[in-house]
Amino acid sequence: MKRSQLFYLALGIVALSAVAVPRPAQAQVRVTLDDTYGCVRCHADKRQSFIAGIHSERGLRCHDCHGGDPSSFEIDAGHSQPFLGAPTKRETVELCASCHSDPNQMRQYGLPADQLAEFRASRHGELLLIREINDGPACTDCHDAHTILPPEDARSDVHPTNISSTCATCHDDAEMMDPYGIPVDQFETYRASAHGLSLYEEGNAASPTCVNCHGSHAALPAPAGEVPNVCGQCHVLVRQEFYEGPHGDATLGGRRPRTINCHRKHGTEHIPHEAVQATCRECHESGTPEDDIAGALQETLVQAEEDLEAAGRSIDELVRHGRDVTSAKLRFRTAQASQLQLTLVQHSLDSLRIEDLSRRVRSTSRGIQEIEEVSQEHRWEHKLMTIPVWFLALAVVFFSAIKLSGVRRTDE
Amino acid sequence: MVRRALSYIGSALSQTYQAVKASTDASVLGAARFLGLLYGPIDRSLPVDQALKKTLRYRLAPHVGWRHSLGGIAYLLFVILVATGVMLVFYYRPSPQEAHASVQHIVSDVAFGWLVRDVHAWSANLIVIALILHMGRVFVEASYKPPRETNWLIGLLLMVVVFLFGASGYLLPWDQWSYWLVAEITHAMEGLPLFGATMADAVRGDEVVSGATLSRFFALHVVLLPWIAAALLVYHFTLVRRRGIAPPMSIPGDAPKGAAGLGVPFFPTQLLRSLIVSSLVIAVVITLAAFFPRPVGDPADISTVPESLVTTWLLADVARALIRYVGPWLFIILLVLLGGLAVLPLFDRRPARQLRDRRIALLLGAVFFLIFASAWFAGHQMRNTPPSIAVEHDSGASEQAPIPIEPLGLSPIQPTQPENEEGVP
Numbered sequence: 001m002k003r004s005q006l007f008y009l010a011l012g013i014v015a016l017s018a019v020a021v022p023r024p025a026q027a028q029v030r031v032t033l034d035d036t037y038g039c040v041r042c043h044a045d046k047r048q049s050f051i052a053g054i055h056s057e058r059g060l061r062c063h064d065c066h067g068g069d070p071s072s073f074e075i076d077a078g079h080s081q082p083f084l085g086a087p088t089k090r091e092t093v094e095l096c097a098s099c100h101s102d103p104n105q106m107r108q109y110g111l112p113a114d115q116l117a118e119f120r121a122s123r124h125g126e127l128l129l130i131r132e133i134n135d136g137p138a139c140t141d142c143h144d145a146h147t148i149l150p151p152e153d154a155r156s157d158v159h160p161t162n163i164s165s166t167c168a169t170c171h172d173d174a175e176m177m178d179p180y181g182i183p184v185d186q187f188e189t190y191r192a193s194a195h196g197l198s199l200y201e202e203g204n205a206a207s208p209t210c211v212n213c214h215g216s217h218a219a220l221p222a223p224a225g226e227v228p229n230v231c232g233q234c235h236v237l238v239r240q241e242f243y244e245g246p247h248g249d250a251t252l253g254g255r256r257p258r259t260i261n262c263h264r265k266h267g268t269e270h271i272p273h274e275a276v277q278a279t280c281r282e283c284h285e286s287g288t289p290e291d292d293i294a295g296a297l298q299e300t301l302v303q304a305e306e307d308l309e310a311a312g313r314s315i316d317e318l319v320r321h322g323r324d325v326t327s328a329k330l331r332f333r334t335a336q337a338s339q340l341q342l343t344l345v346q347h348s349l350d351s352l353r354i355e356d357l358s359r360r361v362r363s364t365s366r367g368i369q370e371i372e373e374v375s376q377e378h379r380w381e382h383k384l385m386t387i388p389v390w391f392l393a394l395a396v397v398f399f400s401a402i403k404l405s406g407v408r409r410t411d412e
Numbered sequence: 413m414v415r416r417a418l419s420y421i422g423s424a425l426s427q428t429y430q431a432v433k434a435s436t437d438a439s440v441l442g443a444a445r446f447l448g449l450l451y452g453p454i455d456r457s458l459p460v461d462q463a464l465k466k467t468l469r470y471r472l473a474p475h476v477g478w479r480h481s482l483g484g485i486a487y488l489l490f491v492i493l494v495a496t497g498v499m500l501v502f503y504y505r506p507s508p509q510e511a512h513a514s515v516q517h518i519v520s521d522v523a524f525g526w527l528v529r530d531v532h533a534w535s536a537n538l539i540v541i542a543l544i545l546h547m548g549r550v551f552v553e554a555s556y557k558p559p560r561e562t563n564w565l566i567g568l569l570l571m572v573v574v575f576l577f578g579a580s581g582y583l584l585p586w587d588q589w590s591y592w593l594v595a596e597i598t599h600a601m602e603g604l605p606l607f608g609a610t611m612a613d614a615v616r617g618d619e620v621v622s623g624a625t626l627s628r629f630f631a632l633h634v635v636l637l638p639w640i641a642a643a644l645l646v647y648h649f650t651l652v653r654r655r656g657i658a659p660p661m662s663i664p665g666d667a668p669k670g671a672a673g674l675g676v677p678f679f680p681t682q683l684l685r686s687l688i689v690s691s692l693v694i695a696v697v698i699t700l701a702a703f704f705p706r707p708v709g710d711p712a713d714i715s716t717v718p719e720s721l722v723t724t725w726l727l728a729d730v731a732r733a734l735i736r737y738v739g740p741w742l743f744i745i746l747l748v749l750l751g752g753l754a755v756l757p758l759f760d761r762r763p764a765r766q767l768r769d770r771r772i773a774l775l776l777g778a779v780f781f782l783i784f785a786s787a788w789f790a791g792h793q794m795r796n797t798p799p800s801i802a803v804e805h806d807s808g809a810s811e812q813a814p815i816p817i818e819p820l821g822l823s824p825i826q827p828t829q830p831e832n833e834e835g836v837p
Contacts, residue, residue, distance in 0.1 A: 322519035322526070322708035382526065382702040386695075393695035400684040400691075407681050 038070040038078045039063070049146040065095055089128055089138035093119065096139045118218035125217075135176055142166055158216070160205050164190060167210045189266040208234060225251055231263075237344050245348040273301035276346075297346060300354055304339050304361040311335055311365035314372035323375055328368045335364035438463035446646065447491075448484060448686065451678045453653070472682055474675035475660045481689045482549055486542035488690050489535045490574070490641070492697065496532040497634070504584065506630035508623040511586035512711040519708065530701030533724060536578050538697065540726045543571050544784070551753075551777045554765040555658035561757035563651040568754050570644045573637055575727055580633040582725055583626060587709030588718040593728055594629075595621045596721075600735040604744070620714065659765075720795040729791030730784060737790065749780050 039062040040047045050056050063070045067083040079085075087095055097116040099105050106113045119125040119139075128136030142158055143149075149156035157166040168187035170176055177184050190196045190210070199207035213230050214220060222230045228251055232239025242248045261282055263269060271279050280294035311332055318325045338360040345353050438456045441464055445451065452470025455463045503522055505514040518525040547567065550556055556564035583594045598621060601612040617624035676682060706724045723729050738745060753776070760773050767774060 319710065320707040321705065322516050324516055324520050379705075382705075385527075386699045386702050389695050389698045393691040396691040397688045400688045404681060404684050407677075407684075411676070411681075 036071075037061070038073050039066075039068070041073060042075070046146055049144075053144070053146060053148040054150055055148050089134055089136070089141075090132070092138040092140050092145075093129065115217045118215070121220075122215070122218045123220055135170075135179075137170065141170075158211075160207075160209055161199065163211055164196075164199075164209045186266045193264070193266060193268040194270055195268050225254070227265075238347050241344050241347040244350065247347075247349075273298060273305050276301060293349060293351070296351070297349070297354065300358045301342065301346060304342055304358045307362045307365035308332075308335055308339050311368040314369045317372050318375055321375060321379065323371075328371050331364050331368050335361050335368070338364065433460055436460045441467065446649065448487060449683070451653070451682065468677075468679035470678045472675045472678060473657050473659070476657055476675055476682070478685065478689075479549055480657065481685065482542060482546040484686060485689060485693055486539055486546050487645070488693055489539040489542055489697075490645075492535045492694070493532060493539065493577075494638070496528045496535070499528045500532060501634055506584070506626055508586060508626060508712070511584065511626060512708075515585045515587075515708060519705075526705060527698070527701055530705045531697050533706040534697050534700045534704075536581065537724075537726045538693075538700075539574055540578070543574060544781075547571065548777070548781065550658075552767070552774070553658060553660075554760075554770060556757045556760075557658075557763070557765065558757070558761055560651070560655050560658060563648060563655065564757050565754060566644055566648045566651065568750065570641065570648060572750075573641045573644060577633060577637050577641070578725055578727055580629040580637065582728060583621070583629045584633065585708065586626060586712045588712055588716075589709040589722045589724070591621060591712035591714075592718055592721055593723060593732065594625070596735060597731055598625075622714070722795065723791065726788060729794075730787040731791070732794055733787040733789075733791030736794065737787075745783075749776075749783070752776055753780060 043062070046062070050062070061070065062068075065087075066085060067081070068078055069080050070078065072078045072080070084091070084095075093116065100111065101113050101116045103113040120129055124136045126136070127133045128138060142163075144157060149159075151158045151160075151163075153159060154161065156162065164187060171182065172184050172187055174184045191200060195207050195209075198204045199209065211219070212234075213222065228239055228242050228248065232242070243252065262271065262279055276298040277291070277294040281291060284290035284294065311328075315325050315328050315332060318328060338357050342354060342357040342361065345357060438454055438458055438460045440460060441450060441454045445454065445467075450464075450467050451472070452467040454467050458466060500518065503514055503518045503525065505511060515529070518529050520526075522528075550564065550567070579597075583590050598612045598616050601615065602608050604611065613619075615625070615628070616622070617628050707722065709722065710718070721732075723732060734745070756773060756776070760770065762769070764770065
């Protein structure tokens with residue numbers, strides 16, 4: 001074998017071993033930190049943002065997305081073909097999908113490989129890919145182009161605490177939303193809703209954001225008939241009760257139940273018990289049998305709430321007077337559980353179960369109030385005890401005074 | 413048979429009585445005198461029964477009247493506090509885990525536990541009033557003048573001890589109110605110049621009010637302070653007898669020799685007066701306890717600043733008002749005033765006792781009384797959480813200046829009007 005043949009054989013073996021034995025991603029040197037990497041000579045700002053992202057950690061390089069020849073330090077040679085440069089929105093989607101739609105590459109990171117398929121099915125995908133309107137967002141509009149961070153990173157635009165404002169960057173833009181007839185107050189409405197308050201005020205990161213109801217890559221508005229299912233993904237017990245009632249039947253029967261009217265959509269809110277009938281009247285006219293049912297339901301709910309509050313006050317009063325409230329607190333928990341069940345069961349409008357639960361709340365609360373009444377009687381007895389005390393004290397004063405005047409007379 | 417047996421028992425008892433009498437020194441009457449049941453000198457050369465008769469016949473100075481019962485009332489309240497305190501300590505458990513529950517047990521389950529506890533709490537308030545009035549009477553009548561300066565100082569020390577009793581006892585219920593008030597006071601103590609931080613650490617025994625503080629306060633309240641108080645009381649009473657009751661304001665200088673012994677007899681006149689006053693005081697204390705029991709707060713929670721602080725001790729109100737309005741100079745102002753009053757007999761040595769001759773002294777006393785009364789009034793109106801504590805709790809910066817802040821909690825965004833549209837989003 002000639003020397004040159006040996007050289008090429010050795011080179012081939014080295015090249016094969018480099019391909020066949022991939023090094024762990026974490027162990028790879030971040031080539032963008034390498035001064036011998038041509039792109040960074042000019043695009044230092046892009047390097048800064050890129051190395052902060054997860055793609056840099058996974059060993060991706062500029063030319064993996066943009067093409068060109070990074071080994072060259074000449075502008076022309078560095079930008080030699082195949083060179084993509086700054087991709088368009090549609091090219092971006094395809095470029096990201098080239099890896100993210102490959103199950104073999106995504107498996108090790110536990111990422112789904114159907115994101116492109118989902119995106120195509122979304123309203124956003126329809127706009128961008130099918131109708132070819134650039135108002136539709138590409139991957140980089142939500143995930144950033146260079147500093148791509150995993151959703152669990154608080155700095156990420158798609159982190160639960162950031163995603164709604166990320167959506168709002170477009171959905172708050174009246175000019176952009178106008179052609180599609182989409183209102184632009186959704187984000188503000190959401191922030192003030194029960195879900196928004198839970199997330200932003202109480203810091204509950206498990207609270208739903210835009211993507212929990214609309215989907216992320218497959219973002220779509222839910223049709224009215226699907227709303228109970230969408231809400232029911234979290235509110236499982238409410239969904240179960242809802243489908244057992246007449247509104248659930250109406251939904252399943254394809255009739256428009258307009259259930260969304262009760263709790264609103266982006267401005268999702270808890271309905272105070274005293275506002276139940278008024279809410280029902282948004283659909284059911286006053287004086288109808290449905291209105292009577294609503295009135296009875298409201299009365300039951302308000303009564304149960306008042307019973308529970310009275311029991312709570314009794315416990316406070318017992319605590320204030322130093323009474324042991326262990327057993328009263330246990331009873332209170334039972335009453336609270338019944339009241340919670342009542343708030344769930346109300347969605348079924350099952351009057352028998354509603355009445356049964358409200359009775360349980362009432363009887364348990366009454367038991368607690370009776371404990372307080374006994375304590376109150378004791379306190380009254382304590383006050384009565386002062387009568388003999390004063391009787392004795394005044395008797396001592398009286399007889400002592402008589403004796404004193406006698407002594408004074410004798411003394412004089 | 414029965415008559416013989418009774419006669420035998422009678423003579424045996426009589427012999428025992430005679431034997432005990434013969435072998436008992438008259439000094440034992442000192443114990444009765446300590447309890448306020450006797451006043452005059454005890455002739456220790458006589459047998460105990462004759463010494464008793466002699467001391468009962470003792471006559472007080474003619475000007476001794478009802479106003480002299482204020483010290484006696486304070487002492488009666490002190491005795492009530494000791495008696496009820498001993499009863500409470502049978503059930504109270506001085507640990508953060510058990511203190512609150514044991515107080516709950518005392519007022520809920522123990523027979524008349526509520527009465528004992530509330531009488532204790534009310535007596536602690538009334539004793540402060542009685543002491544202030546007693547001190548006021550001594551001050552206005554110039555009874556602190558020579559030769560009674562020492563007793564004035566002892567009296568002031570006794571007052572400090574009573575205040576310390578109250579302060580150390582205040583934490584013992586270990587509820588939110590007592591915990592956070594002590595936290596506020598120790599926090600204010602930290603702001604004192606020079607020794608503030610050291611003093612606060614010494615009081616707390618920890619960086620925050622904790623179980624270590626509870627142990628310290630309990631030890632002070634039931635072990636150390638009672639001995640100090642007993643010693644001071646014995647000396648206070650001894651000096652009252654040795655120096656005699658101060659003469660009326662109209663007589664300059666000390667009372668003429670032999671003035672004592674010309675007024676009403678101690679027995680039965682003065683003892684009956686004591687009985688009348690004692691009965692009324694006890695009835696008042698029980699009535700206050702029955703009608704206005706001290707509420708029990710939530711168990712102390714180091715991580716939760718309560719929304720409101722209910723104070724149940726007169727001096728707690730005073731301390732709180734001075735902390736909020738005067739800041740870290742609370743103790744300094746109190747010490748200066750107290751020091752001024754303490755050294756007053758050293759400067760005001762003129763024999764004149766009339767009010768018109770002692771304008772500066774009276775002004776000083778009036779200022780002290782006014783500050784005390786207005787601080788109590790202002791403190792009693794306060795219910796809010798201590799701002800200094802809230803700031804410290806919120807930011808973790810104890811050096812930060814106390815600034816009023818909103819009650820803990822987030823200010824929610826005002827919900828917008830619900831949407832009117834219906835159907836599909």
